[in-house]
Amino acid sequence: MESQLSKGLVMDTEWKEDLEGWLEPFLIALGHKTRRRMCPAYIAGLIGPGDRKSVQPMASRASEIGYDQLHHFVAAGVWDSAPLEKVLVQEADRLVGDAAGFLVIDDTALPKKGTHSVGVAPQYASSLGKTANCQSLVSVTLASREVPVMVGLRLFLPDSWTSDVDKMTRAQVPKECQIARTKPEIAMEEIDRVIATGARFGCALADAGYGSSGSFRQALTDRGLLWAVGLSRRQNVYPSDVALIFPVASMGNKRKYHIPDQQPVSAETMLAKEKWKKVSWRRGTKGRLTCLFAARRVRVADGHRHRMLDNRVQAMPGDEVWLVGERRLTGEQKYYVSNLPADATLKMLAATIKARWICEQAHQQLKEELGLDHFEGRSWVGLHRHALM
Known part of the structure; x- marks a missing residue:
């Protein structure tokens, strides 16, 4: 003994x-x-x-x-946690950095009782699939070869917090963070931090909570990144061959702005009549992973807005991108948009889109094995340091 x-x-x-x-x-x-x-x-x-x-x-x-x-x-x-955060990205890059890898943007919820812990409020938690009293953290994961390494977790503050300065002061929220910021805005700040550290990845991935933001997609494009993100099925899109014209008005002043020669339709409608094909993107623990996919080139209707002759306000077409639909065995349908090259195959699009789910494994491990959601302090600094550790 x-x-x-x-x-x-x-x-x-x-x-x-x-x-x-x-x-x-x-x-x-x-x-x-x-x-x-x-x-x-x-x-x-x-x-x-x-x-x-x-x-x-x-x-x-x-x-x-x-x-x-x-x-x-x-x-x-x-x-200061910044030097450790920099080392974390560098070490993650050493382990999984790859020009063919991914930077995955998502968020994860930490259920909490009470109202005093920083950022806690009733809010939608995607990991729970419902509204719950929780903290919501924007997560950034560097991944390749199906191996995820979390490199950033940043707390999102809902309106009930950013509108209450006393509450934020008690929770020691830094002055520069005591402003209302969307999750896509927080995510872009984290992406810039990862890029500045020199981490290697080939494509940025995110769900519709981020991808439905035109400014988020444009910010990724402005940084020269390839991306594949979720999109609302209701998002209006134009066919890729849409043209911009200057119609001649029968009366009144001449039009100052061009307008599309076709009407936009929802992403769901755009793909409804496409040929859906069964695609396998990788082998899982129970065999090949397959779903039905369809794709076509479109231009998302999220450009500048003009008032039409019938008084409707219509968004102009943006850059040409891929619109991708996924039909799951459960009957659920999901939609995505990507700026991957025009010659990308359907299998390449599907494999890229589905690579995002690796971050869910990282979230699960952080909570079940490393106690991410066990921190009992109430302060901004304490929560972020616990997450960093």
């Missing part, structure tokens, strides 16, 4: 030494001696045994570190 206990202590020491070795680039970025000790201890608590990964139970399992020290490190210590 004594020898077994001794062997267990040796193994425990060995894996913690291995962890500190792996963390060395991060510890260099932390600098301060005490923080260099706290960081491995906190992460050891997250990846070690025990169901609950909040500060108190982690401290109780770590004989060499007390609760006050661990809590101070994550919630109150004066240190």
Whole structure:
């Protein structure tokens, strides 16, 4: 019995030494001696045994570190997380960075009781499929070869928070973050951070919560990125051969602006009569993954808006892109839009679109294995540091 206990202590020491070795680039970025000790201890608590990964139970399992020290490190210590975030992107790029890889934008909900934890409010949680009292984090994942590495998690503040300065001050929300920002705006800030660090990826992916924003898609294009994103089935689109004309008015002033020579229709209508084909994009644990897909070249109706002769306000056609539809075995239909090259095959489009689901695996692992949703503090700094760890 004594020898077994001794062997267990040796193994425990060995894996913690291995962890500190792996963390060395991060510890260099932390600098301060005490923080260099706290960081491995906190992460050891997250990846070690025990169901609950909040500060108190982690401290109780770590004989060499007390609760006050661990809590101070994550919630109150004066240190900048930006250097660690930079190292995280660099290490992720070393592991999975690939010109053929993906940068996946999504969000994940952390269910919470009460109203005092930063960002908590009744809001739609895509991971739950319903409105719930929760915190919502915009996530950024670098992925290749079906391996995801989360490189960013940023809290979204709903209106009930950004309209209440006192509430934000109590939760220690930084002044520069005490403004109303959409999830696509937060995502673009994170994408710029990842690009600036030099991470390699070939295509940005996002669901319709981001892809339905014309300004988000345009921002990706402006940065020279390839992208494939979800789209509302109700989004109006034009055929790719739509032309812009200057109709001659029978009376009144001459028109100042051109108008499309065809009417836009919804994405659903545009693909309804297309030929849908069964496409397999990869092999899963239960065999080949297949769905019905259809695609055609279109121009999304999200350009500048003009008032028509019949007094309707109509959005002009944007750049030419792929519109892709997916019909699942459940009968559910999904729609996507992508600026992949015009010669992209249907299988290439399907495989790119479906690569986004790898981030759901990362979300699940962060919650089930590493306690992402176990943090019990209320502050902005504490939540983001916990997520970073």
